[in-house]
Each structure stands twice: as structure tokens, then as C-alpha cells.
Amino acid sequence: MRSDRVHFPVSKAIAFSARSVRIRLGRMVVVVMGVASAVAFVVVLVALGSIMEVVYRKTGGGGGDMESLRKWWILVALLISVAGITNAILMSVTERIKEIGTIRCLGAMSRHVVLIFLFEAMFLGLVGGLIGGVLGLAGTYGYAILNYGWGLVHDAMDAWTILGFLGAAVGGSMVLCVLSAIYPVFYAASLEPADAMRYEV
């Protein structure tokens, strides 16, 4: 070991990261949830894929409950979205708790702060929902047209169906954003201004 170099043993790095996870437990749970549901989604797809393959072969295409499978996919996809959105909103509020303290000093009441941040969450949900909805539809169209041809896709997707998908995407996204903003926003707004200003993430 040379004495003219800084050193930081791996064991210390492990100890540091373990402590960080322990102390920021709430945030870490959200992050872990996001990772876990994403992994779960991939695992479900891969595992079910191989099972379905066997089922298909053995039963000659008869088995396979596609409907319940689809529900599972949607549920897991939703979980991923919830974790991702909660994480993003939580971050955007907590990193600005100091700013919240400052505007409280200038005369803002708790409910003004809540209003500002809930509206912000709504905007994020609106824009995110629109972009996500359009991207998702575009991807679906691309895939479906390439595989099934324009005619079938055109029959399946009339204007109302498309609007319905977009509406559900935007609505769902806004609701999720506002729901995940409620806890951090009310927490931040309920702090005494002095506590908010010395808040560290």
C-alpha cells in the first residue's frame, strides 16, 4: 500500500451505500419498486412466452388464456408507470423544499404552495400523457401495419378508439401525477419555513 495515494476500500464503499439506502429509505423504496416492477414485467414476458410456446405445441393452439395474460401485462405496466411517476414527482418536489421555504417567507401560505405544485404535477401529467399516448399509438401503428397490413389496422382503430386511448392516457397520467404529488407536497407545505429552508435531500 502506497502512502502517497488516497485510498477508499471497497468495504467502505459498500458501507456508505448501505447507509445511504437505510437513511433515504422512503425514496429508496420508490426506486426499488420501479426497478422491481420493470424487472417483473420483463420476467413475465419472457417466462410466459416460453410457457405459451409449450402450451401451443402440446395443445395445438387450443390453450392459452390470452385475455387474462393481457390483464397481467397491463397491470405490471401500470405498476411500472406508477413507480416511475411517483419517483419523478417526489424528486421534483423534494429538491425544491428550500424554495418552498423561501416563498413561504415572502407571504405564501401552505395552501398556495400546495396549489402551485399540484398544478405543476397536472401539467407534467398532461404533457407526459399526451407524448406517451402519441408515442404508444405511433409504435402500435408501426408494428401493426408492418405485421397485419393497413386494412386490418384501419378497421380496428377508428377515430373514436384513438381518441379514447389518448384520453385515457392523458387522464390516467394526470391522475397518477397528482396522486403521487399529494404526499410530498403536503409534507413540504406543512414544514415551518425555517425547517423547509434548512431541508437537505
Added chain:
Amino acid sequence: MGGGMASSDVRPTQPELIEEDYALLVEGVKKYFYMGDTVVKACDGIDLAVKRGEYVSIMGPSGSGKTTLFNIVGGLEKPTSGQVFIDKTDISKLDAYELAWLRCRKIGYVFQSFNLVPIMTALQNVTLPMIFAGFNLKERTERATHLLEMVGLGDRIHHKPTELSGGQQQRVAIARAFANGPSIVLADEPTGNLDLHTGLSIIELLIKMNRELEITIMCNTHDLKIIEASDRIVWLRDGTVSRIERRDEVHVAVGDIREARGEK
């Protein structure tokens, strides 16, 4: 020392005291922080009276309770016990709505770390408290422009904090503190994040605002040059007022500073 003379100012409960003359009265304020088994007595019975239009400096080593006193006086934190009167109003008796109004109209804050809203221009930062005070757009823009000119930033009103130096950011913060014509401006270590030269210009600016707008200022800084400019200097030690000095006692103070700094 002049301690006997100053003590009449320390005790605001004396009958001859005329409340109207005071922008700020602090009576027996205590703030204890409980950390496990230990109790940290940040403020341990502080009495203080600040006259209208006065420029008072709070001095004391770090950990003497300065910032806690500022937070309590500014209604940013509740004391464990004791009372604070701003403009004759007992701030512990205010509900959330009245407290917000007090912070908005009666108190101006200047912080060590500037605390400007990063996404807003200098002008928007200064108009922000005026929005809460209910001024219309025209009034807000006029007042804020005038204030920014007063602090020497007339040519930078559309700059964002990141486009301004530390000293300039603090000038914006000072303009913001005076936005609604408060009864008192509380400056908690306004020069703490600035170099000596810039810090002095900030102190000079605070004094100029105090004289021209006749608004009371309570400021805390390590800068000893401030002594010449202050109407009074309040020394804190271990959460209590250890001494109060007037401007005309300054020559005495200089010796005391060395003593306080352990040079004597």
C-alpha cells in the same frame, strides 16, 4: 461597558415604555432543541427592543443563537416560550393566514444564501412578494424597478440569478426584502457567502436603505466594520444577550471586540 445605560432598552416590560416607538419587541424568548438526551438551548431568555427606523446589529460567535433568534423574530419558527411583538402584534397569537400576511407585509428577509427563486428574473423575484400583497401588475413593475434601481441593478432587471454574481444576487434579495415596505428587515448573515469587499458594499447598501426608506433593520454579520454604522449592537452569547451598545459607545466597543475575540 455602558451596561447600565443599555439595560433600560433590554427590558421592554418597563411601564414607561411606549410601544408605538418600537418596531420589534422580544420578551423572554427561549428556544430549546431536544436531541436525544441533550437539550440545546439556542435561545435562553432573550429580551430585546428595537425602535422604529433603527439599524441594529446582532453580534456573537457561531452557535450563540443568532439565526434561531432571527427565525423566531421572523415568524419562521415557534419559540419554546416567550413573546415576539412586531408592530405591537404578538406573533404567537396569529393564525396561519395572519402569519402569512405578517411575513408578507411586515417583515423583509435577507438570507446568507440569497434564496432567490432560480427560474425567475431579478424583476420577477422582487415582484413575487408584491403578488402575495395584492399589488397589480403596473404597481408591481414600477415599485420593483424602482427598488432594483435603488440597489444599483437598474440595468439587470431581466437577468436570472445564475446570470448574476453573488453580490448582485444579494442586492436582488435586498430589493425583494423591501418590496412591500415592511416594518422591519431581518438580515441573517447577509455577507456570509460574499468576499470582504462585496460584503462591505452589501452592508453599505443596507444602511443606505435604512436611512432613505426609514425602515428598521436587524442585521447579523461577523463584519466588525458594521459597528460604525449601527445605531446599536446587541451581543449574544450562549443564547442570551450579553451586552447592548449604542453607537456613541463605539470607542468602548473596539476594545471589547478584541476582548471578545480573545485578543486581550
